[in-house]
Amino acid sequence: MSLQKPLMRGMLGKRLRFHLPIAFSLSLLAAIAFKYAVTEPRKQAYADFYKQYDATKEFNAMREAGIFESVRTGKVK
Amino acid sequence: MLATRALRLIGKRAISTSVCVRGGHGVAKVEDYTLPAYFDKREEPLPDICYVQTLSPEQKSLKEKEMGSWASLSNDEKIALYRISFKESFAEMNHPTSEWKSVVAGMFFLIGFTGFVVLWQRKYVYGAVPHTFDPEYKAKELQRMLDMRINPVEGFSANWDYENKQWKK
Numbered sequence: 001m002s003l004q005k006p007l008m009r010g011m012l013g014k015r016l017r018f019h020l021p022i023a024f025s026l027s028l029l030a031a032i033a034f035k036y037a038v039t040e041p042r043k044q045a046y047a048d049f050y051k052q053y054d055a056t057k058e059f060n061a062m063r064e065a066g067i068f069e070s071v072r073t074g075k076v077k
Numbered sequence: 078m079l080a081t082r083a084l085r086l087i088g089k090r091a092i093s094t095s096v097c098v099r100g101g102h103g104v105a106k107v108e109d110y111t112l113p114a115y116f117d118k119r120e121e122p123l124p125d126i127c128y129v130q131t132l133s134p135e136q137k138s139l140k141e142k143e144m145g146s147w148a149s150l151s152n153d154e155k156i157a158l159y160r161i162s163f164k165e166s167f168a169e170m171n172h173p174t175s176e177w178k179s180v181v182a183g184m185f186f187l188i189g190f191t192g193f194v195v196l197w198q199r200k201y202v203y204g205a206v207p208h209t210f211d212p213e214y215k216a217k218e219l220q221r222m223l224d225m226r227i228n229p230v231e232g233f234s235a236n237w238d239y240e241n242k243q244w245k246k
Contacts, residue, residue, distance in 0.1 A: 045231050049229065049230045049235075061239075
């Protein structure tokens with residue numbers, strides 16, 4: 001009958017040696033993908049927005065629209 | 078204590094023969110559920126007792142034969158000895174069942190039933206919605222959000238074209 005002796009030890013080590021490199025590389029890949037798909041475009045969007053941003057103009061537009069409670073609408077002076 | 082441990086190795090229900098004396102008032106009845114029981118568990122490979130407690134004559138003679146050299150046992154006898162000690166092999170006890178199908182079916186059914194309950198609630202329990210949900214009010218809210226320049230970089234107001242007063246294409 002004699003069966004082959006089953007695996008008695010080293011199972012965790014074997015599993016880790018297989019899965020840890022995969023886990024680390026996938027995590028690294030996820031981080032890199034997130035950086036270049038999300039954070040870089042976002043930084044660029046903010047940079048582009050503020051390149052053409054006129055704060056005073058925006059403020060006056062908001063004031064005319066009447067959303068402020070402490071600034072009167074209509075240009076005084 | 079040591080005696081019961083030694084007997085446990087053979088796997089007999091030795092505890093059943095020990096008596097529990099109640100401080101001079103008599104002997105307590107030993108309940109069945111207080112004795113060690115047999116369980117097939119992957120996490121506990123050696124149960125407390127053998128599966129077969131009362132051996133038939135053939136099994137008794139097999140146990141006698143087990144006392145001698147194991148090389149003289151045939152494969153069938155080895156399997157018979159295994160089946161005396163254990164009910165199911167690891168392969169049998171770990172065999173997947175189809176129970177998950179019933180579970181998932183039950184889940185879906187109850188979720189669907191919950192849908193009916195929600196519909197009934199909406200009709201018979203809840204009152205009218207506040208006036209702030211009227212379309213005109215919502216339009217005024219939207220205009221106010223655009224005036225306040227909510228999320229002008231990537232979000233809400235970024236999609237509004239302020240020159241042409243419409244949503245950006």
